[in-house]
Amino acid sequence: MAKITSKTTLEKILDKKGADEILAKNGVPCLSCPMAPLEIDKLKIGDVCKMYGLGLEKILEELNKLK
Numbered sequence: 001m002a003k004i005t006s007k008t009t010l011e012k013i014l015d016k017k018g019a020d021e022i023l024a025k026n027g028v029p030c031l032s033c034p035m036a037p038l039e040i041d042k043l044k045i046g047d048v049c050k051m052y053g054l055g056l057e058k059i060l061e062e063l064n065k066l067k
Helices: 019-025 045-052 056-064
Strands: none
Touching: 019 056, 045 056
């Protein structure tokens, strides 16, 4: 998989093993949202972080360390 950026969708991110744990640990609420399955292919991590005031750089750093 290519490097994860602010424009990467949650759908693509969740293809990586362990990504769900990183997102949950960093407070990304989309994993438990009932609407997520309907829009997960459109939600970009940068937009989600901006909406919820989350630390995008820290999350991207952790996600890009995954194999």
